[in-house]
Amino acid sequence: MNFKSDIEIAQATEMKNIMDVAKEAGIDEKYIEQYGKYKAKIDYNLLYDRKERPDGKLILVTAISPTPAGEGKTTTTVGLADGLRRIGKNVFVALREPSLGPVFGVKGGAAGGGYAQVVPMEDINLHFTGDFHAIGAANNLIAAMLDNHIQQGNALGIDPRKITWKRCMDMNDRQLRFIVDGLGGKPNGTPREDGFDITVASEIMAILCLAKDIPDLKERLASIIVGYTYEDKPVTAGQLNAQGAAAALLKDALKPNLVQTLEGTPAFIHGGPFANIAHGCNSMIATKMARKMADYVVTEAGFGADLGAEKFLDIKCRMGNMKPDAVVVVATVRALKHHGGVKKEELGKENLTALEKGLPNLLQHVENITKVYGLPAVVAVNAFPTDTKAELDLVEAKCRELGVHAALSEVWARGGVGGTELANEVVRLCEEKSDFHFAYEDTLSIEEKIEAIATKIYRADGINVLPAAKKQIERLEELGFGHMPVCMAKTQYSFSDDAMLLGAPRGFTVTIRNIKVSAGAGFIVALTGDIMTMPGLPKVPAAERIDVDADGRIKGLF
Secondary structure, eight states: OOOOOHHHHHHHSOOOOHHHHHHHHTOOGGGEEESSSSOEEEOTHHHHHTTTSOOOEEEEEEESSOOTTOOOHHHHHHHHHHHHHHTTOOEEEEEOOOOHHHHHTTSSOOSEETTEEEESHHHHHTTTTSHHHHHHHHHHHHHHHHHHHHHTTOTTOEEEEEEOOOEEESSOOGGGSSEEESOSSGGGOOOEEEOEEEGGGSHHHHHHHHOOSHHHHHHHHHHOEEEEETTOOEEETTTTTOHHHHHHHHTTTTSOEEEEETTOOEEEEOOOOOTTTSOOBOOHHHHHHHHHHOSEEEEEBSSSIIIIIHHIIIIIHHHHTOOOSEEEEEEOHHHHHHHTTOOGGGTTSOOHHHHHHHHHHHHHHHHIIIIISOOOEEEEEEOOTTOOHHHHHHHHHHHHHTTOEEEEEOHHHHGGGGGHHHHHHHHHHHTSOOOOOOSSOTTSOHHHHHHHIIIIISOOSEEEEOHHHHHHHHHHHHTTOTTSOEEEEOOSSOSSSOTTOOSSOOSOEEEEEEEEEETTTTEEEEEETTOOSSOOOOSSOGGGGOEEOTTOOEEOOO
């Protein structure tokens, strides 16, 4: 069979004019700023003008721990929304924007797949409406003002050895992780150690995704800690008077981006923090705006439920005073067999023994959602042609033992039609009563919060906080940041901090090597294992397959 690639499917689709998409969604023309025929930004004042409308049901899509076999979380999110629309529901999608790092690195595109995509997929994957460039510019403006302050006399007494603010760019570039800059003599700055993070790991990204309006954005920007003085006192971006200019760069980036699915379902795609090194959710504004526009809103959180969903629930829901009405946990038979020890090239063969060995990964994610957080859940089994009936039956039986339904999802091949079974189950779950609670309370210490996540969600025996991290915790609690939620920076491939421990490992501890505060975002970041905030390109990057022809038509984005 001759399968079309994702980009071929997307390019063959006749898209609606974005003004028609907005009109069908009930968005008045006065709120729309067009970016060509198929993209638009929506004025955040729409959120306030519709504040009296009841919020739509919120559906969170998450997944098992990711594998090279793929899980299809975004594909399922889009297909579920189209499926809900197919059964007559008023629905909106709320997704993150793809980062150029993975687009040119491993993934080669991140707008869904098959017949469950958001379009125009080339634009969404490449620059889109310029939000990430604005975030990078705002981040680097603060860095420039910081170094200029030191160069111009250093009235604040900033210790160049204690600067915590890094520059950023939206590309995987390991060469920039650790650098020395300011070389070439006094006119060229003060020499110091420096480095780059990828834009999606920047605190500015987190701030943009958690801010509720421009005044809140400015307040958060002013609260950013950029470094410490020689007396070890924190220095903020507000003390550099940088918040106003940074907010000016971000004023349009703060507006959600409106696009559509292949089937014309309206979609907000806005913000893009990674879930392994940041909080991994789309913007608060886009989610809340979508809930004021539709009866059902389908959103996703990055990577496995131990990362994106945990942060969605413990950080975003805490700050936004909201909770999901239902949770979808995406899995594939292929990925579960990988967790059971099968090599990628052997995943197409039936292997019930390996599947049973890998199933605890799925079951732990599901149990975390239903038992730790008290939320109703459904497992979406993303179908592949190689899945056998015996394998699908085994997954369904194990889920049934947990009291959770497993719905077959065929959205990659069939679009919304292939998502109606899942959609009907989600509608049913949204009517169930839930007893939502966080994994930890604000009143716990920083170390107690980290330990709660590690033991309750990862099922670790405990945590090993290195001496340097212990000192950082003590200092941050002295400075009054102990009440903040924790954002764990951890490998996405395992419940543990060791990427090689697949399935549902036991008998391990999580090593905490570094603690820092994102005071503007409003959370503490705990770095575990060898996690990096600036990824590198793989041996054969996706960039080698991407091209554009003489007519400007993009190729190679999946």
